Amino acid sequence: MTTALDVHAERWWSAAGVGLLLPIALLITWQVLGTAVGTPRTPLPVNILKAAAAMIASGDLPAALLQSLGRVFGGFLLAAMLAIPLGLLMGYSRSAERNLDPLVETFRPIAAIAILPLAILWLGTGTSAAVAIVGYAAFFPLIVNAVAGAKHVNPTLLRAAATMGLDRMTTIRTVVIPAALPSIGVGLRIAMGVGWTAIVAAELAVGAKAGGGGSGGIGQMMFVFYAYSIELNRIIVCMIAVGLVALLLDRMLRALMRKLMPWASP
Amino acid sequence: MNSQRVGVHAPPGRTWGALVYVRTMLVFAVVWALVAWWTDNPVLLPSPVTVLDAAIDLARDLELFEQAGISLGRMVISISLACVLAIPLGFAMGLSRRFDRAVDPTLEMLRPISGIAWIPLALFIFGIGNALPLFIMTYAAFFPILVGTVAAVRSVDRRLVDVARTMGIPQRTIVTRIVAPAALPSLLVALRLGVALSWTAVVAAELIGAPSGLGYAVEWYRELLMTPQVMSFIAMIGVIGYLCDAGVRWINRRFTPWAQLRR
Numbered sequence: 001m002t003t004a005l006d007v008h009a010e011r012w013w014s015a016a017g018v019g020l021l022l023p024i025a026l027l028i029t030w031q032v033l034g035t036a037v038g039t040p041r042t043p044l045p046v047n048i049l050k051a052a053a054a055m056i057a058s059g060d061l062p063a064a065l066l067q068s069l070g071r072v073f074g075g076f077l078l079a080a081m082l083a084i085p086l087g088l089l090m091g092y093s094r095s096a097e098r099n100l101d102p103l104v105e106t107f108r109p110i111a112a113i114a115i116l117p118l119a120i121l122w123l124g125t126g127t128s129a130a131v132a133i134v135g136y137a138a139f140f141p142l143i144v145n146a147v148a149g150a151k152h153v154n155p156t157l158l159r160a161a162a163t164m165g166l167d168r169m170t171t172i173r174t175v176v177i178p179a180a181l182p183s184i185g186v187g188l189r190i191a192m193g194v195g196w197t198a199i200v201a202a203e204l205a206v207g208a209k210a211g212g213g214g215s216g217g218i219g220q221m222m223f224v225f226y227a228y229s230i231e232l233n234r235i236i237v238c239m240i241a242v243g244l245v246a247l248l249l250d251r252m253l254r255a256l257m258r259k260l261m262p263w264a265s266p
Numbered sequence: 267m268n269s270q271r272v273g274v275h276a277p278p279g280r281t282w283g284a285l286v287y288v289r290t291m292l293v294f295a296v297v298w299a300l301v302a303w304w305t306d307n308p309v310l311l312p313s314p315v316t317v318l319d320a321a322i323d324l325a326r327d328l329e330l331f332e333q334a335g336i337s338l339g340r341m342v343i344s345i346s347l348a349c350v351l352a353i354p355l356g357f358a359m360g361l362s363r364r365f366d367r368a369v370d371p372t373l374e375m376l377r378p379i380s381g382i383a384w385i386p387l388a389l390f391i392f393g394i395g396n397a398l399p400l401f402i403m404t405y406a407a408f409f410p411i412l413v414g415t416v417a418a419v420r421s422v423d424r425r426l427v428d429v430a431r432t433m434g435i436p437q438r439t440i441v442t443r444i445v446a447p448a449a450l451p452s453l454l455v456a457l458r459l460g461v462a463l464s465w466t467a468v469v470a471a472e473l474i475g476a477p478s479g480l481g482y483a484v485e486w487y488r489e490l491l492m493t494p495q496v497m498s499f500i501a502m503i504g505v506i507g508y509l510c511d512a513g514v515r516w517i518n519r520r521f522t523p524w525a526q527l528r529r
Contacts, residue, residue: 018364018367018368019367019368019370019371019372020371021368022368022369022371022372023371023372023375026372098286099286099289099290100290102286102287102290102291103290103291103294106291106504107504109503109504109505109507109508109511110500110501110503110504110507111465111466111469111470111503111507112466113466113469113470113473113481114469114473114480114481114484114500114503114504115500116473117473117484117485117487117488117496117500118488118493118496118497118500120488121309121310121488121491121493121496122310196380197380197382200380200382200383201382201385201470204382204385204386204470204474205470205473205474222383222386223386225386226386226387226389226390230390232387232390235386235387235390236387238383238386239379239383239384239387240379242378242379242380242383243375243376243377243378243379243380243383244378246378246379246380247378250378
């Protein structure tokens with residue numbers, strides 16, 4: 001007889017084992033095929049590991065990631081400061097929604113990257129253009145979710161607040177905002193993901209269009225590896241780093257939401 | 267209830283909504299015109315009238331529609347490719363736990379890497395041309411469609427499948443007649459997300475590595491410092507993005523009426 005624990009352990013084992021089989025097989029195939037038929041430039045798993053170690057040891061990769069992250073947080077904060085109060089207002093007051101919604105809906109379908117040429121024109125090729133792109137990208141998921149959150153307040157609570165003679169500001173502060181928080185949290189998570197994608201795109205495009213002129217960040221780094229020193233191994237290291245940061249940001253925000261808002265379903 | 271609030275303040279119909287829309291946008295245009303007049307620099311901020319003029323000229327030359335057609339064509343091709351790849355894979359993963367276990371970790375490792383992060387490597391592999399935006403867009407649309415398909419297949423009511431099995435219906439028929447229709451509504455929602463993401467990706471891909479398309483046109487006119495044209499193309503990106511989304515929503519309503527009833 002197997003105990004529950006055994007079954008659990010065995011299941012975990014087989015799940016992890018089967019799941020890891022395919023990536024390992026793929027990596028081995030890649031390494032073997034690449035050494036057999038590839039040119040010296042062909043990226044190989046072993047060389048990627050070496051490149052990663054070198055880039056981390058020299059501090060280039062962490063520095064570039066930190067620079068990009070700083071921009072993401074900057075743009076994200078700007079967007080949040082604008083979008084969340086505005087979204088709450090729009091969700092709470094119908095006339096505000098009716099008058100502001102056309103603006104939001106008009107600009108929402110315009111992809112953040114499309115604004116980049118204008119941002120370069122207005123703000124140059126430095127940090128401020130990148131921050132503006134992130135802010136633009138993050139603004140829309142934030143505002144849409146804030147509106148939805150403020151709209152789905154239980155009307156009984158609103159009526160109770162009205163019955164007790166609470167003024168508008170107190171009602172918003174004590175009833176609307178707590179009820180809207182879970183939805184705002186979802187908006188924050190989506191906005192963070194979108195912002196991280198946007199920063200990579202913005203830095204890449206700035207690098208591509210401004211001739212590599214020092215804006216820095218992970219996207220710029222990738223572009224330099226593509227255009228100047230053709231090092232595919234290092235490009236792949238950057239790609240993996242971009243993916244890992246995206247994953248970490250999402251996990252961190254999820255954990256934060258669970259901690260701060262245990263009443264919201266995950 | 268929300269409906270009660272709607273009942274009290276309901277705007278009288280569509281015309282009123284359109285009017286409010288026009289009013290807001292007019293205010294926006296006036297503010298824009300004032301700022302443009304104040305900055306007095308037609309390269310940095312041309313007035314709305316200039317932009318409208320440029321847009322009309324571009325539309326008359328058909329350049330606006332030509333580039334939009336190219337981008338839209340790329341999107342249609344890559345969405346079809348993404349569907350062909352992701353939907354069967356999603357069905358397989360949703361139906362078979364064992365297959366899911368084997369494939370899922372690999373896909374989950376790739377998923378956080380955004381399509382845009384592939385651009386430098388793809389530039390090296392494909393060069394500047396049609397293949398690059400197609401690859402990036404297909405990649406960008408693949409994951410939302412796949413994840414949506416898996417979730418849709420899993421959420422199919424077990425009892426329906428069990429009933430079918432009890433009646434001795436072959437597995438193939440169960441998949442085509444029960445699982446597929448039940449999964450279709452959520453699948454179309456996933457498609458909507460895929461379309462949105464791939465449209466964002468096309469702009470980025472064309473901006474960096476394609477000799478044509480809306481993203482390319484925006485960047486081309488920026489280099490020429492022809493800001494009114496830049497803004498016209500940006501507006502076109504928004505219009506097409508909106509129309510694509512509306513199109514997918516229309517397909518949702520039209521082809522899955524049974525999903526609308528539940529709401």
